[in-house]
Amino acid sequence: MGAAYFYHLTRRPLEVTLPQLLDKALAAGWRVAVRGVDAARMDRLDAQLWLGPEDGFLPHGRAGGPHDADQPVLLTTDTASPNGAACVMAVDGAEVTPEEVQALERACILFDGSDEVALARARAQWKALTGAGCAAQYWSEETGKWQKKAEA
Numbered sequence: 781m782g783a784a785y786f787y788h789l790t791r792r793p794l795e796v797t798l799p800q801l802l803d804k805a806l807a808a809g810w811r812v813a814v815r816g817v818d819a820a821r822m823d824r825l826d827a828q829l830w831l832g833p834e835d836g837f838l839p840h841g842r843a844g845g846p847h848d849a850d851q852p853v854l855l856t857t858d859t860a861s862p863n864g865a866a867c868v869m870a871v872d873g874a875e876v877t878p879e880e881v882q883a884l885e886r887a888c889i890l891f892d893g894s895d896e897v898a899l900a901r902a903r904a905q906w907k908a909l910t911g912a913g914c915a916a917q918y919w920s921e922e923t924g925k926w927q928k929k930a931e932a
Contacts, residue, residue, distance in 0.1 A: 782884040783915035784876065786902055788929075790893035790922045794871055795828045797921075801888060802829075802838050802853055805867045810885055813865035814840075814855045815874040822855045825871075829853075873901040878912035893922075906932075 789797055798814070805812045816822045826842050841847060843856035854863040859875070861868070866885040870876045873891070881887045887909075891902040910916050910932040918930040 781882050781915070782886050783917065784881050784887045784889060784905075784909045786906060786916065786918045787888060787890045787926075788893050788902070788918065788920040788922070789890060790920065791924060792921065794890055794892070795825070797890060798825065798869065798871070799829060799832055799836075799838055801869060801890075802840075803836070805869075805886070806838070806852060808867075808885075810866040811851075811863050812853045812867045812869060813861045813863065814853060814869045814871065815859070815876075816855070816857055816871045817874050818872060819857055821872060822857060826855050829855075873898060876905065876909070878909055878914050881909055881914040893920075 802812060822842065829838050829840050832838055838853060840853035840855060841851040843854050843858060848854055848862040851863045868876060868880060868884060869888040869890060871890050876887045876889060889902060889905055891898040906916060916932045917928055919926050920929045
């Protein structure tokens with residue numbers, strides 16, 4: 781059974797934090813689905829990942845292509861996981877169900893700490909997932925480094 785990790789972004793934007801978390805997930809041997817709610821936003825994240833550091837490369841692709849099953853990281857707006865993801869990283873309020881959390885190694889919910897709607901959505905997701913019996917951790921970067929602030 782997996783767990784949901786909530787990442788409260790207060791110092792660095794998603795475009796900086798996401799590649800770091802993807803590196804860690806790939807190092808753990810997991811395939812990842814990055815799930816968003818807006819196709820244009822996922823296109824921008826895809827482009828940003830291609831512009832990553834010269835000394836690193838995050839193998840990834842956008843869902844809907846002929847090689848989705850081969851992608852270690854697949855950016856999508858769908859709940860399907862054609863790449864067999866062991867980890868889902870939900871951005872911009874994308875839905876993650878308790879059943880998914882329990883079936884995955886990890887579900888990561890990344891949310892913008894300066895956006896009141898995103899905060900409210902993350903709180904609702906925390907309540908729904910922990911209320912369904914899912915293990916969860918809340919991480920904040922407010923001090924400049926990631927610290928676990930809560931666990932359920």
